[in-house]
Amino acid sequence: MPNDKIIRLALAEDHNVYRKALAEALHHSNNNFNVIFHVANGQELIYELRKNPVDVIILDIHMPVMTGAEALKIIKSEFPNIKIVVLSMLYDTLTISEFIRKGAHAFLPKDCEIEDLLDAIYSVIQQGFYFNNMFPVELLGDLIQNKEGNNEKEDRPLSDREIDVLKLACQELSSKEISEKLFINVRTVENHRNHINSKIGARNNISLLIYALSNGLVRISADKKVVFD
DSSP, X not given: OOOSSOEEEEEEOSOHHXXXXXXXXXHHHXXXXXXXXXXXXXXXXXXXXXXXXOSXXXXXXOOXXXXXXXXXXXXXXHOTTSEEEEEESOOOHHHHHHHHHTTOSEEEETTSOXXXXXXXXXXXXXXXXXXXXXXXXXXXXXXXXXXXXXXXXXXOOOOHHHHHHHHHHHTTOOHHHHHHHHTXXXXXXXXXXXXXXXXXXXXXXXXXXXXXXXXXXXXXXXXSOEEOO
């Protein structure tokens, strides 16, 4: 959830009108955001990063002088704590997988809603990753591996009942369906879901799923269904 901490942003995008409009939209979207700088290519990005620390970079892929992929490699080496949100016209499985493996924390299409981008920025700060319900399920393993490679195994702050609710929520069951399976009322399920979201910083069902997968609470079967023992 948003908090009072100022999140310092950088934006690398070669289309001037789009870049300036996005920087303006981010600046006015929330008082917690401060767009420190925006640049037209990866080389300018690295130059500015060496002078101006930021928390999150919104990174385009195709840029002149130095591409997003080339810049990402340097960023991961020199600035490993900076979170990377890739924003691109390309949104295919191969491209997303490539950038996730290279260390990006989120990948969004350029035509996404501004609310999705805001959610991504908060999520990469709080959770270390973000993906929405359109994210290809087959890439979940890449995200989990990337997350575990960059973060220590986190404790499970959830109660046994919250874990029960989480498992069923990962199967996309409604609160009413969960209440029927667990023999509790719907309001209790909603309270559990709110507590779960608050404890682990989840923003959508996919965020719940990545948490459950990375903590061994559920698994993906061969036919891409969420199952648990």
